Amino acid sequence: MGCVTSTHAHHLHLESAMRPASFGQRYLALFLDLLFLEILGALIAFPFIQQVDLNLRSVLISLFTGHRIDQESFTFILVYSAILTGLGSWYFVGFIGNNGQTPGKKLVGIQVRQQNGSPVNYSIAANRFFIGYSISTISFGLGFYWALFDTHNEAWHDKIASTRVIRF
Numbered sequence: 001m002g003c004v005t006s007t008h009a010h011h012l013h014l015e016s017a018m019r020p021a022s023f024g025q026r027y028l029a030l031f032l033d034l035l036f037l038e039i040l041g042a043l044i045a046f047p048f049i050q051q052v053d054l055n056l057r058s059v060l061i062s063l064f065t066g067h068r069i070d071q072e073s074f075t076f077i078l079v080y081s082a083i084l085t086g087l088g089s090w091y092f093v094g095f096i097g098n099n100g101q102t103p104g105k106k107l108v109g110i111q112v113r114q115q116n117g118s119p120v121n122y123s124i125a126a127n128r129f130f131i132g133y134s135i136s137t138i139s140f141g142l143g144f145y146w147a148l149f150d151t152h153n154e155a156w157h158d159k160i161a162s163t164r165v166i167r168f
Contacts, residue, residue: 018117020153021110021165027144032104037091041084048079092129097122105165115162124161132157 021029059076062069069077095102100111100120112120112128120128136143136156143156152164 018113018164019167021108021167023148023153025108025110025167026147026153026155026165029102029104029108029110030144032107033091033102036103037084037088040091041080041087044083044087045076045080048076089129092133093122093125096120096128097125109167110165111168112158112163112165115164120161120163124163128157128161128163132160135160 059069059073061067062073092102095105096112097120100113105111112125114120114124132143132155136146139156145155147153147155147158154164158164
């Protein structure tokens with residue numbers, strides 16, 4: 001009749017304990033993480049900016065007005081982009097792989113877990129970041145906004161890596 005096995009009971013307990021993080025929580029955490037990364041990237045790039053005596057303001061003006069950027073400025077943009085990409089990889093894979101939380105997620109009170117409730121590892125975090133984030137990004141961000149419409153608030157990178165972002 002109404003017999004509930006211990007495995008089934010454990011699964012039901014896990015489901016109730018794994019309350020999905022809201023879209024707002026997820027994106028506040030992402031905003032905070034990107035802010036932290038931008039500050040870190042600027043601090044790391046600062047010696048490079050000083051070394052080539054580059055006026056960041058003129059680079060930004062050139063970018064927004066469509067004027068040609070000189071070779072030093074172009075090199076700066078490439079190096080800065082590489083720094084931010086490497087930093088982002090280290091940040092998201094490292095923090096998520098270590099304990100399922102970036103600093104932004106920790107501040108907001110959410111965590112990445114496997115679908116079965118187990119902690120994520122570095123392999124899952126790398127898959128989520130390199131494959132999942134790439135697909136979510138190249139689709140003009142649709143993969144990130146998918147969490148608005150999904151029953152468990154999962155974005156494409158969650159589906160790809162079999163993860164969930166939960167409240168804790």
